[in-house]
Amino acid sequence: MKKxxxxxFTFLSWASFILAxxxxxxxxxxxxWxxxxxxxxxxxxxxxxxxxxVLSKVVRDNEEDRGEGGGSNFPFRNKDNE
Known part of the structure; x- marks a missing residue:
């Protein structure tokens, strides 16, 4: 499986979150106050x-369950994406 x-990038993401x-x-x-x-x-x-x-995990899990693995334009779907 490709990383x-x-x-x-992972380090910078966590560092940014912790700083914020x-x-x-x-x-x-x-x-x-x-x-x-x-x-x-x-x-x-x-x-x-x-x-x-939690929301990011749920969205990711739902996309993987559908077999799409990303690349969709959720939540803005049209008939071509289904």
Missing amino acids: RNTTA VGFFLIAIWNTE VLVEKGYYAGIFIWAVYSAF
Whole structure:
């Protein structure tokens, strides 16, 4: 099986993700909001990140189950793609 991404691309993707999460958490920590607001925004952020990971996995798994393996224009399908 051919590897889809290089090691460098994988590293940069994870580094970018970790930096983005880190900067967000630092920004939340340094705001002058009450603790309830900080918790709300931190919780929503964690929920959004989790949802993005799950959604990407579900879409990828559904594409592989159909045998397409990518290359489709999901969710914008037309009759030629089915």
